[in-house]
Structure formats: structure tokens, C-alpha cells
Amino acid sequence: MRHLSILGYYFAQYIKIRLAYPGDFLIAVSTSLAGTVASFGFLYILFHRVSSLQGWAFEELLFIYGFNLVCLGLFNVLSMNLYEFGERYIMEGRFDQIMLRPLHSLFQVIFEAFRIESFQEFATGLVVVGYVWHKLDLPLTPLDLVLFLLMTVCGVTIYLAVFVMLSSLSFWFEDRVGVSPPVFNMIAFGRYPVTIYNVFIQFLLSWIIPFAFASFYPTTYFLQRHEFSSFFALVPVVAATFVLLALFLWSRGVRGYQSTGS
């Protein structure tokens, strides 16, 4: 409860800060929106020429894409500081302040800044998912809704866990580690049915950097592709495992934190 109230306060303060520079905020929103539109345009042009991708129809791909956007949007809202963690917190020494407050350090780092414009991605994703749901006349029971919610939480969690692990590396390597951007780009791989890739990439996306568990596998249940049902069942397990791993790595990093001079 205390954490929730603090989170709300952090969020309100951050909105105030961002709205203090309305021009900057508007530009951020429109760039973000343009990016989303462009990626859907790409998908549309692609399917203008081919009607299906290894047995997956355009609408199904659209659903995966939309679901991915829902999770990714929420993740983008929350991940702002994780990206800049090494620089903002470790190299500039701001992590000292974090350590002095009676709150979990990761909680503070994640919730001190939000990429608010990415709510746009979340909303667009929801619209797309809703459209396909309606268009394909997929079943919609209360259980489906609950599962959709659960899958969204798992998806966001998996993304966060992966990037928390990458950020934790900053505790040991004082040099800027440039692994986050390429890993972030790999999220795009998860937007397509994992079966279109070769075995190596399938394995990588499932078990090493489990982005397929954050976008493709969760959708298979709603799209009634029951051949993947065992993977679908594993989604919460994968999410929980990666969160535990991330928290472990983070706390090891905090123990080894060296602070800066002065």
C-alpha cells in the first residue's frame, strides 16, 4: 500500500516535470506515434504481396503484433531509467541517494522516470488486438480476459527482467556496456511466429532471451493454435524464473556497488 502511494506520487511528479516542457513532450508523442504507424505500414505492405506467412494469416500476425505492442508499450513506459542506469546512477553516483532510502533500490530506479509517450503504443496495441478479436470472432469469456491480463503482466515482466539483468552489469563494468540496444532490437523477432525462424533463433528466443514467451507464445492460446499450449502454460513459469534471476543479479550488484569518489 505504501509502495503504491509512493508510486502514484512518483508518477504525478514526473508528469509535472514533463509537462513543464510541453513542446518537448508533444514532439516525443508524435515521434513515438509515427514509429508505430510506420511499423504497421510495413506489415501491411508485406502482406499486400503475400497472403500468408507459413500458414499464419495477416490478422493473426496483426494480433501478435498488437499484443507485443501492449506489453512493449508498458515496458517502454517503465524502462526509461534502466537504459540510462549505468550512466545516470552508477557513473554519476546518484545510486548513493537510492541506497539511503528505505525502499527497494530497483523500485526507486524504475519508478523515478517514465516514458509517458509510450502509453500510445499500449493503447494502439489494445485497439489492434480488439479489432482482430472481433474480426476473427475469437471467443471472449471472462477467463480469456483474465488470461489476457495475466499474459500482459508476464510479458512486461519478462522484458523488465531481461533489461534489469543487463543494467545490473553496470555494477561490475564501469565502462558503458552497449548490449542493451541490440537486445532491444531483438524484441522485434518476437513479433512473428517463432516457427518461421531457424532452430537456433527459435532456441535463443525461447530459452536464452525469452522474448517469444513475452509475445508469440501468449497469443497462441487466444488464436486457438493449441499445438503451442504447453508453451503457453509455461509463460508464467518463465516470467517468474527470469524475475528471480534478475532480482538475484541485481542484489549481487548492489552488494558490489563501489560508488564514486567524493
Add this chain to the structure above:
Amino acid sequence: MAVIEVSRVSKRFKTYDRKEGVWGGIQNLVRRNPREVRAVDDVSFTVDAGEMVGYIGANGAGKSTTIKMLTGILVPSSGSIRANGYVPYLDRHQYTRGIGVVFGQRTQLWWDIAVVESFQLLKRIYDVSDRTFEEQLEIFDAVLDLKPLLYTPVRKLSLGERMRCDLAAAFLHRPRIVFLDEPTIGLDVVAKENIRQFLKRINTELRVTVVLTTHDLSDIEELCRRVLIIDRGHLLFDGSLEGLRERFECKSQIVFELREPVQVDFSRLGFNASVEFQQLDALRCQAVFDKKKVASAELIKAIVNSLAVRDVTLDDTTIEEIVREIYSRGEVASA
């Protein structure tokens, strides 16, 4: 009763030397040159409840590293620390609720939001009740004159104003121990005085234990009965200010001015064995002596009785001089 117990604490850092130049930069990628730095080496001390302790040392002596270990930011490489009943780095959540920390070089507050919003946020983080919050703000306002600053974003405050707000932020949750790392650095005389007054009140009225590091020895002289001196990671001295003066050969000097220009025969005074006399010019003479061996009152009496003197001034060695001497000697002296 000890609230802080530090026993045989050391902190070692591993750093990597970097070669200069572009070619050096490329070499750094392949081979890193690790080097171990002992920032704090086998330091032990205790602090009692309600004490105000000054922790001094040159740049890079290990002050900040010690403070960071005491506050739970850094984990000691060896040795143990207990403060307020907790091991700082292990019980961070409970421990940080009972301490306040101010780093003079860096603000606790959120840069872009108004001071009062930062306070509100801290209030939530530390679970401070509305009543306590109001009361604390009243107290701070009385000493630190905070009200005019509350609605300004932190980044627009001057250094002195920011420091006042930072102090208030550190005391909002009524901590029992407060650590201040260079709280007066870069401040003007008025701001310094302001902050010293505040610390004195907090310490005497609320019985808060205070540990402060500083470069400015006048801070220590005005605030602390006890000093710890650290140099190159070693604790050189732990004791009272008077003890520090006593322990280190304290040269005092008396300068006296004669009524009329004469050549003085110092042997008449009878202190030739223990005092170094010197005639500075026609009117002024100087006597340098060790306070432990010669009572200054006796010496002054002798001077006034046997010579026609217009004015006498007595100069004690300042703490600053003692410290400068300790640094240059690097001598180990424990009290």
C-alpha cells in the same frame, strides 16, 4: 552507550589504470591493469548516543568511504560495523529509517520539482505522520528560514539555499543518527553559521548523534568536542580537541610590544632554557614556547614585571596547524 561501533574496518577498491592516448585506449580494451586501493585500513572507533563527532582528513584520506560504509552504501571489505543496532548494509531498510544523511556535494532532493514536493515524497517514503511533518517543518523554518524556498524547484536554488533544504530533508523523519559529509563546503560565512546553529540545536535539544566530516576546521572547533583524524586510510587520532592540542607539541607564542625602543636582555626573564626569545624589531619581541612545559601566565607575569610593556598577545597553535603537521608527518597516535 555506543550507538555506532566500528571495529577493524577496511575497504579495498579495485581500480583499473588506464593508459593515455588513443593507442592507450585500444590497449585498455585488451589488457586491464588492476590495482588495489586501500581507502580505509583497519579503522576502529565508537560513538556514543548524543555525541557530535568531527571526522577530518585531507582529500582522499578515506572520510567519505567511511561515511558510505556507515550509511550502508558500501560494504566493508573486512571488519564489522553496527549502528543503531543494525548492520548498515545488511539491514538497509530498517537502518535507513533511523538515520539522516547529507552529502554536501550532492543533493538528496529531486532536481526538477519544488522543494516542498520533495519533502512530500520523503514523507511518504519514510512514513512520516502529518503531525510530525508539520512540526518538523516548523522547527526547520525557525532556524533555517525555509518557507520562502519551499515552492522553488531545487535546480533554481543557490548552493546555500539548497544546503538548508537538504539538511531539513535529512531530518524530516526524526533520525537518531545523522551523517554529514562536508555540509559547509562552498558556503559563505553567513550560510555556514546558519547551518552550524542548526546542527547545535539538533544535537543539544533533540539529542541526535551527529557525525560530520569537513575540511573546514572551524566547523569542528565550533561544533565538536571530539575529533577523529584519518589520513591515507589510517585513523591517526581519536580524542578531544584539547587532547589533540596537548598530544601534539603545541607551540604557543607571545608577542609583546615595548613602550620604547630598547635592546632587550632576555636572560633577565629567567626562562632561557625553555623559551625561545627573539626581538622582531625595535619595539616588538616574540617568545615561542611549549605550553606543556611553560605556563603562559608565569611567562607573561615575568615579562610584564621586568620589562616596560605596552601590549601582550598570546597565540595558541590553531587546530589547523596541528592537522597540517599531522598530515605532513603521517604519524600514528592513538588516544
